[in-house]
Amino acid sequence: MFLQVLYEGLTMGTIYALLAMGIALVWGVMNILSFSQGEFMMVAMYITFFINLATGWDPLAAMPIVIVTMFLFGILIYRTIIARALKGPVLSQRLVTFALGMVLTNGMILLAGGQTKSVPDKLISGTISLGSVAISKEKMVLVVTSIVVTGLLFWFMNRTKMGKAIRATSQDKEAAGLVGINTQTAYMIAFGISAAIAGAGGCAMTYSYYFMPNIGTNFMIFGFIAVCLGGFGSIGGAFIGGMIMGIIDLFTGTYLSVSYKYMAVSVIFLLIVTFKPKGLFGR
Amino acid sequence: MLVVKDLVSGYSKMPAIHGVSFKVEKGQVVAILGSNGAGKTTTLKTVMGVLPAMSGSITYKGESLIGVPSHKMVQKGLSMVPEGRHLFPKMSIYDNLMMGAYSVKDKGSIEKKLETIYEIFPILAERKAQLAGTMSGGEQQMVAIGRALMCNPELLILDEPSLGIMPKLVDEIFEFIKKINKEMGVTIVIIEQNAEKTLAFADYAYVISEGQTVIEGTGEALMKDDQVQKVYLGMD
Amino acid sequence: MKKLLAVLLSVVMVLSLAACGGSDDKKETKALAAIFEDIVNNKHDDSSLPFAADEGLPGLGGAKIEFVFGDQSTPEIALSEAERLITEEGVIGICGNFSSATTKTTMVAAEKYGIPVITEGTSMSLTDAGYEYYGRTLPGDDVFIDNTFAYLDYLNENKAADIKTVCLISEDSEFGANIAKVEAETAEKYGYEVVENIAYNKDATNVTSEVLRAKQADADVVMMSSYAADSLLFMQEFKTQGYFPKMLFGQRGGFMASDFALNLKNDSDYVLTTSRWNSDIDNDATREITKRFSDAMGVTLIGDTLIAGWDGIVLAAAANQAGSTDGDAIRAAMAEGVQIDPATDPFGLEGYKYKEKNGQNEFGTAIIVQYMDSQLATVYPEGSASAEVQYPAKGWSER
Incomplete structure (x- = not known):
């Protein structure tokens, strides 16, 4: 039982981690709170669904397309909405993505209806029994995707010129401009990548989730607390924060009471805000 | 090389400078002096495209720099060490230096440049893996200068390089600047409050007061001008 | 005129x-x-x-x-x-x-x-x-639930079902809380032991802990009240955890919604729910x-x-x-x-007599339906039934 709960907690954690990293990236670079990150995930789920509907492709086969589409979608959103909001007052910068999230949710209700959808007949399915632990292959897809995406993100941010430019911009925008980095481009790419991460996550989630247009909202609170836990702006911290959230979610739910798990999460949020406002890994 | 004429600029539509003019010839060290809040930094940030010019002209090698965004400046041969150093604190010294070469395409020349900088500042080679944010002020200044040199600039702008640095290191920093000018042939514009030390090695200097150029002359001449010393530079 | x-x-x-x-x-x-x-x-x-x-x-x-x-x-x-x-x-x-x-x-x-x-x-x-x-x-909910437990009695008496324990899973809204309360009371009245009573958050991102708890409790009947998305999430997680009780009983809501069979296809089989009417x-x-x-x-x-x-x-x-x-x-x-x-009368009710004091039709009764090959089939009462109930349910691995 314990191992099962641990495994499930880590699985859940990978979803929260993916969300949290997207939020942390956008916050770190441009100080925008990406409330719409969960909705991006939702949009990715529907893109996967529609690709499957039209071509019969498995979510795994569709994933590269979904990631690229979401990256471009992110860039479009940045250019049409975020870039303009950044020129406006701080309050509208904070709230613009909130409004965007609502537009996406309601837009999807108009486009696809409010019913629950799922992608049928997945390529990988079933359960592996490892002793007392039942490992769902569908959830494995999610775990592997999350790990690969995290790995790629770290490689990109630390090893590539563009990644370093984004980091430099997030650490000091003025200096980044002076060494020749086009900071507007860095912002745009960062926002696109954040959407692409949600793309990978949402696509993989269709493996083990049923979804409807408002699914993103429920995940957001966990994503945000994970970011607070990890320290705003630190992508590695956000990943660990996400994993911790998954563990808390499952352990309080299973061993204490299901009713306590949201309380536990909220209490932890308050504790962080009170005693460690910069997060476990923030400086 | 660089000609600034009647420049007006400032933050969010409120001009902080109202007519600054100066000229920099190739190979020179030009100092821009003035008390705190005189408009020195505003002037040079406007030259670098960090702030937009409201009126006046900036010409570099015969080409206007008005409207050129700051990230295009390094390609034109201008580089700046901003006040307060503005390093990337969570990056290593090596990465900070490499970010300086962001716009340089030729990999070989980057390597060569890096070696040159390690020669001038051997301590940077020793500590290349250390995070920039964890270094002392003087060391950070070396990184900032090193980073600004990585793009092979023809003109280097230094904004208050001695600010916040231990007095005994200040001389050293000035030595480095001289070296960069003499040995590497980089033209230098330097903003300083430390007027005495600056005038000692500047070829030419301008004094800015209340957003305007008020006096200019060779370093030597201004050093001897009592009025300049008292009124504008606050020296005894 | x-x-x-x-x-x-x-x-x-x-x-x-x-x-x-x-x-x-x-x-x-x-x-x-x-x-x-x-x-x-x-x-x-x-x-x-x-x-x-x-x-x-x-x-x-x-x-x-x-x-x-x-x-x-x-x-x-x-x-x-x-x-x-x-x-x-x-x-x-x-x-x-x-x-x-x-x-x-x-x-x-x-x-x-x-x-x-x-x-x-x-x-x-x-x-x-x-x-x-x-x-x-x-x-109303009370009669639906009463009919449910009466049906368990019927199975015990007529089909030797040997049902003793019940696990309740309900949404933690007013709707779910009321149902859980009536279910617990009715279970006591009929003499069934409630071994686990789980209230879950309807905005849950996952129901894994809930399912693990239900699995641990291993009751004969799992009785659920959930709306569409949650019922699907639960079914998916039941399958993931390789757990299916002898009987899974939904109280309408998501278990009746067309999304249920549409998304689950044959994974919906064996699930029972109370209902008002069924086309068969x-x-x-x-x-x-x-x-x-x-x-x-x-x-x-x-x-x-x-x-x-x-x-x-x-x-x-x-x-x-x-x-x-x-x-x-x-x-x-x-x-x-x-x-x-x-x-x-398509509902086949015995009468339409609406009590003066509360408006409830004295003769209103539920029917009980079960998913068979992803279609709902009426299994109770006998007079309306089109199929025999499938009990106990097959585990996931035997399907």
Whole structure:
């Protein structure tokens, strides 16, 4: 039982981690709170669904397309909405993505209806029994995707010129401009990548989730607390924060009471805000 | 090389400078002096495209720099060490230096440049893996200068390089600047409050007061001008 | 004069997603209403539905009926629409609300003007409110749950089912909490042990801990109340954790929604739920209305849609019986028992007698249905059943 709960907690954690990293990236670079990150995930789920509907492709086969589409979608959103909001007052910068999230949710209700959808007949399915632990292959897809995406993100941010430019911009925008980095481009790419991460996550989630247009909202609170836990702006911290959230979610739910798990999460949020406002890994 | 004429600029539509003019010839060290809040930094940030010019002209090698965004400046041969150093604190010294070469395409020349900088500042080679944010002020200044040199600039702008640095290191920093000018042939514009030390090695200097150029002359001449010393530079 | 007497019935449109699954309910309710209008207002010798042999309602001199529609997207809208239907459209009764919340606001207007309402919101608060003009044909939550446990007794007695323990899983809303409370009380009354009682958050991102707890408790019957998305999430997680109880019993909601079988396909098999009506019920009226509806709409008629229109027929029958369109006269006919020929009744109820004190039809009972090959089949009561219950359920690995 314990191992099962641990495994499930880590699985859940990978979803929260993916969300949290997207939020942390956008916050770190441009100080925008990406409330719409969960909705991006939702949009990715529907893109996967529609690709499957039209071509019969498995979510795994569709994933590269979904990631690229979401990256471009992110860039479009940045250019049409975020870039303009950044020129406006701080309050509208904070709230613009909130409004965007609502537009996406309601837009999807108009486009696809409010019913629950799922992608049928997945390529990988079933359960592996490892002793007392039942490992769902569908959830494995999610775990592997999350790990690969995290790995790629770290490689990109630390090893590539563009990644370093984004980091430099997030650490000091003025200096980044002076060494020749086009900071507007860095912002745009960062926002696109954040959407692409949600793309990978949402696509993989269709493996083990049923979804409807408002699914993103429920995940957001966990994503945000994970970011607070990890320290705003630190992508590695956000990943660990996400994993911790998954563990808390499952352990309080299973061993204490299901009713306590949201309380536990909220209490932890308050504790962080009170005693460690910069997060476990923030400086 | 660089000609600034009647420049007006400032933050969010409120001009902080109202007519600054100066000229920099190739190979020179030009100092821009003035008390705190005189408009020195505003002037040079406007030259670098960090702030937009409201009126006046900036010409570099015969080409206007008005409207050129700051990230295009390094390609034109201008580089700046901003006040307060503005390093990337969570990056290593090596990465900070490499970010300086962001716009340089030729990999070989980057390597060569890096070696040159390690020669001038051997301590940077020793500590290349250390995070920039964890270094002392003087060391950070070396990184900032090193980073600004990585793009092979023809003109280097230094904004208050001695600010916040231990007095005994200040001389050293000035030595480095001289070296960069003499040995590497980089033209230098330097903003300083430390007027005495600056005038000692500047070829030419301008004094800015209340957003305007008020006096200019060779370093030597201004050093001897009592009025300049008292009124504008606050020296005894 | 004839025109003035024309009976106007109104069906308030069903828009609330929470109460029922589909989003085309409005369209479907209107199509059903059109079928009933045609049957009642014109002569149909070949039909086995009420008032088919006559043109209009004989007790009211052949008055025609008409369904008028209102919007019930929110409780506030339902209230103003009910006012409009009563004062401007001149309806003689209101039917069709599914959400208990919109029924409550509709009742405000109905009580004010003395217009009878028959709707099927299942909340016990409706029958506890002391409304004078309220009626509910089919069970409320308490009767649904009572019928469920009675059915477990029936299985133990007739099929040697050996059911002793129950695990309750319900949404932590007012709706879920009420059901869980009644379930626990009813279980005690019938002598079943509740080994686990789980309340989950309806905005949950995952239900893994809930399922692990249920699996750990390993009760004979898992009894659930959830709406669409949650019921699917649970089914998925049950499969992931390789757990399926001997019997999984849903209390309508998500387990009845069309999304359920649509998404789960054969994974929905073996799941039972209480229901109001099912298209496979073995009687002529059901066969006829099912056929007429699918000919008109091209989709299968569901119980929630049928009862919305059927309650209108009951109101018309009550007016016919009273020989008056006066609200008090109709309500009196409801209380004394509306006579509906059992041969014309798709629900096969024993009677339509709406208690004076709370409006509940004394003869309203649930049916019990089970998913077989991703279709709902009626398994109880025996008279309506089209299939034998499959019990115990096969585990996931044996399917």
